[in-house]
Amino acid sequence: xxxxxxxxxxxxxxxxxxxxxxxxxxxxxxxxxxxxxxxxxxxxxxxxxxxxxxxxxxxxxxxxxxxxxxxxxxxxxxxxxxxxxxxxxxxxxxxxxxxxxxxxxxxxxxxxxxxxxxxxxxxxxxxxxxxxxxxxxxxxxxxxxxxxxxxxxxxxxxxxxxxxxxxxxxxxxxxxxxxxxxxxxxxxxxxxxxxxxxxxxxxxxxxxxxxxxxxxxxxxxxxxxxxxxxxxxxxxxxxxxxxxxxxxxxxxxxxxxxxxxxxxxxxxxxxxxxxxxxxxxxxxxxxxxxxxxxxxxxxxxxxxxxxxxxxxxxxxxxxxxxxxxx
Amino acid sequence: xxxxxxxxxxxxxxxxxxxxxxxxxxxxxxxxxxxxxxxxxxxxxxxxxxxxxxxxxxxxxxxxxxxxxxxxxxxxxxxxxxxxxxxxxxxxxxxxxxxxxxxxxxxxxxxxxxxxxxxxxxxxxxxxxxxxxxxxxxxxxxxxxxxxxxxxxxxxxxxxxxxxxxxxxxxxxxxxxxxxxxxxxxxxxxxxxxxxxxxxxxxxxxxxxxxxxxxxxxxxxxxxxxxxxxxxxxxxxxxxxxxxxxxxxxxxxxxxxxxxxxxxxxxxxxxxxxxxxxxxxxxxxxxxxxxxxxxxxxxxxxxxxxxxxxxxxxxxxxxxxxxxxx
Numbered sequence: 043x044x045x046x047x048x049x050x051x052x053x054x055x056x057x058x059x060x061x062x063x064x065x066x067x068x069x070x071x072x073x074x075x076x077x078x079x080x081x082x083x084x085x086x087x088x089x090x091x092x093x094x095x096x097x098x099x100x101x102x103x104x105x106x107x108x109x110x111x112x113x114x115x116x117x118x119x120x121x122x123x124x125x126x127x128x129x130x131x132x133x134x135x136x137x138x139x140x141x142x143x144x145x146x147x148x149x150x151x152x153x154x155x156x157x158x159x160x161x162x163x164x165x166x167x168x169x170x171x172x173x174x175x176x177x178x179x180x181x182x183x184x185x186x187x188x189x190x191x192x193x194x195x196x197x198x199x200x201x202x203x204x205x206x207x208x209x210x211x212x213x214x215x216x217x218x219x220x221x222x223x224x225x226x227x228x229x230x231x232x233x234x235x236x237x238x239x240x241x242x243x244x245x246x247x248x249x250x251x252x253x254x255x256x257x258x259x260x261x262x263x264x265x266x267x268x269x270x271x272x273x274x275x276x277x278x279x280x281x282x283x284x285x286x287x288x289x290x291x292x293x294x295x296x297x298x299x300x301x302x303x304x305x306x307x308x309x310x311x312x313x314x315x316x317x318x319x320x321x322x323x324x325x326x327x328x329x330x331x332x333x334x335x336x337x338x339x340x341x342x343x344x345x346x347x348x349x350x351x352x353x354x355x356x357x358x359x360x361x362x363x364x365x366x367x368x
Numbered sequence: 369x370x371x372x373x374x375x376x377x378x379x380x381x382x383x384x385x386x387x388x389x390x391x392x393x394x395x396x397x398x399x400x401x402x403x404x405x406x407x408x409x410x411x412x413x414x415x416x417x418x419x420x421x422x423x424x425x426x427x428x429x430x431x432x433x434x435x436x437x438x439x440x441x442x443x444x445x446x447x448x449x450x451x452x453x454x455x456x457x458x459x460x461x462x463x464x465x466x467x468x469x470x471x472x473x474x475x476x477x478x479x480x481x482x483x484x485x486x487x488x489x490x491x492x493x494x495x496x497x498x499x500x501x502x503x504x505x506x507x508x509x510x511x512x513x514x515x516x517x518x519x520x521x522x523x524x525x526x527x528x529x530x531x532x533x534x535x536x537x538x539x540x541x542x543x544x545x546x547x548x549x550x551x552x553x554x555x556x557x558x559x560x561x562x563x564x565x566x567x568x569x570x571x572x573x574x575x576x577x578x579x580x581x582x583x584x585x586x587x588x589x590x591x592x593x594x595x596x597x598x599x600x601x602x603x604x605x606x607x608x609x610x611x612x613x614x615x616x617x618x619x620x621x622x623x624x625x626x627x628x629x630x631x632x633x634x635x636x637x638x639x640x641x642x643x644x645x646x647x648x649x650x651x652x653x654x655x656x657x658x659x660x661x662x663x664x665x666x667x668x669x670x671x672x673x674x675x676x677x678x679x680x681x682x683x684x685x686x687x688x689x690x691x692x693x694x
Contacts, residue, residue, distance in 0.1 A: 046491055048465075049465070049468060049491055050491070052465075052468075052469060052472070053472060053486075053489065056472055056473070056476055056486075057472075057476065057479075057485070057486035057487075059487075060485075061485050062451065062452070062485060063452065063485045063487045066485075066486075066487050066488060067486075067487070067488050067489065069488075071488065072452075072454065072487035072488035074451075074452055074487060074504070076403070077402070077403035077404075078403075082504075084452070084454060084487065084488065084502075084504065085454070085488065085490075086454040086455070086456045086488065086489060086490050086500070086502060087456070087490050088456045088458055088490050088491075088492040088494075088498075088500070090458050090492050090493070090494045090498075092494075092495060093458075093492060093493050093494055094492070125388065125400075126388070126389065126398075126400055126410070128398065128410060128411070128412040128502060129412070130412045130413070130414045130500045132414055132416050132419075132498060139374075139375070139378075142375060142378075143378060146378070146379060146382055146383075147382070150382055150383065153383075159383070159386075159387050159388060159389045159392075160379075160382075160383035160392075160393075161383075161385075161389045161392050161393070161398035161400060161410065162392060162393050162395075162397065162398035162410065162411065162412065163379065163393065163412060164411075164412050164413050164414050164500075165372055165375055165376070165414075166414040166416050166419060166420070167416070167419050168414075168416045168418075168419055168496075168498065169418060169495065169496065170494075170495065172414075172416075172458060172494065172498045172500075174412070174414070174456045174490075174498075174500035176410075176412055176454060176502045178400070178408075178410065178504075
């Protein structure tokens with residue numbers, strides 16, 4: 043198969059927006075015309091055993107939590123409020139009932155936290171666990187935050203600590219005992235990711251946000267998605283990226299670095315967004331309890347570059363998650 | 369794992385309706401409070417390679433069609449009108465792009481026929497093909513047709529020819545050449561099922577329908593679901609069931625019968641519904657081009673029985689599809 047980006051382009055041609063679909067395929071979620079005052083925002087997100095997770099390595103509770111968290115993060119990225127969820131779960135017929143119960147208990151915990159009602163679903167037997175969660179949210183009419191609104195001169199912000207979840211996964215994979223507070227936080231960020239719904243709502247209320255995407259595939263890939271959709275370029279500064287700080291000895295052991303994890307690892311479910319220069323000046327360093335960091339600016343043209351301590355901008359290709367990259 | 373019915377009961381306890389969810393887990397689709405005049409009807413339906421289909425046996429176009437048809441049938445069973453679809457597709461990374469294109473071409477054809485807009489989706493790599501399709505539909509406020517409204521004395525109807533799809537599958541499995549018109553129709557019904565949206569809309573307009581479900585799991589299982597939800601029993605008459613008529617020689621070869629296929633095979637996507645005795649008298653034999661046949665009546669108590677040529681009612685347990693039956 044071709045790359046995910048190419049496949050999505052095929053789908054956009056076959057299924058264009060219009061006829062009630064305000065925003066169709068290609069953003070974090072679709073936007074549908076609701077009644078006079080609000081739009082519906084809908085998303086679907088797959089979680090596949092052996093691809094997104096190893097069942098032996100994570101509890102059923104954690105998987106139920108994460109299956110919903112991924113879709114809630116898509117809703118957050120649109121500046122919308124989640125209302126309802128549907129859950130399709132396929133699992134081997136030999137799966138213990140207890141596992142299924144715990145899966146839904148984990149999902150239920152996150153749903154309650156964000157006042158999301160699980161309204162329905164589907165169950166099927168399958169050779170391995172596959173969960174697909176849809177969330178329906180709402181947003182003021184015409185106010186969904188899209189990937190495609192970034193303009194040259196806008197300032198690029200990232201929330202939280204990109205790479206933290208990737209560090210957690212690397213520790214789990216390498217069986218590094220997570221005794222240090224940083225590693226505990228990292229593993230927790232990976233296993234129980236927190237969708238940034240409160241932050242997204244606060245940003246939507248403040249105004250001045252021109253484009254937004256969630257950091258699910260790694261900053262380098264998600265920044266590329268945002269720029270591609272907006273028809274712009276970007277310049278980010280390596281030293282400004284609030285990447286997870288990994289002690290040098292651990293970087294050597296894990297054969298990675300904090301910056302690399304932030305750019306490539308994904309699953310952070312933080313928000314990457316652009317704001318007008320004026321709004322950027324007024325933006326606090328922390329909003330809804332989450333750290334906000336300016337990391338660069340939107341540029342004319344289509345080049346996406348990163349400026350390191352070496353001074354000269356280097357290309358920043360998408361090195362994050364792509365399901366179908368050959 | 370326990371049976372599907374038990375799992376669904378667990379989920380109903382964990383995720384009760386209320387708070388905007390008018391009808392939650394346990395019907396063909398969920399009903400959500402919309403604006404003043406209409407409700408939203410939403411459903412999600414999994415299609416798993418090796419469980420619901422063998423990839424080698426069916427074209428990508430047919431699978432794309434069927435993945436959407438299953439969800440549209442759920443919407444039909446609620447008496448609702450489908451508006452939007454989301455599609456999550458997991459497939460091996462080695463899948464040819466052409467296969468994916470054809471999958472979406474088949475889905476697109478059915479979507480256009482029923483004016484459904486495909487608004488978004490998700491793509492992921494997985495060891496085998498898994499498609500999950502959500503459909504959002506709408507219905508007049510409070511007018512969704514549920515499984516739970518059947519009352520003693522109501523007449524039970526089935527649409528079309530239950531067992532036709534099962535005969536098609538049996539022919540495909542046994543490599544029976546489908547040269548006879550009946551077998552051609554049967555294979556077509558299995559490969560390109562027609563959700564009964566036109567019929568459902570016509571029934572909803574006429575009124576008098578007290579409960580409805582789609583025949584996806586086989587008449588015996590779906591009738592059990594409807595009665596369970598309504599807290600009633602039922603008596604059906606074997607000779608009235610408009611089961612597919614299979615020539616005796618083929619029945620022997622396939623080791624099944626038309627009645628058995630109708631009761632147990634599933635995937636017919638016909639409608640099973642109950643109407644008040646008064647409305648039953650006014651119901652034409654054909655509606656929206658689809659044959660309607662009375663097959664029995666709703667009874668007090670919880671027994672579900674079938675009356676055969678033997679005269680005495682025999683229990684009719686659910687013998688259709690259950691993903692998790694041990």
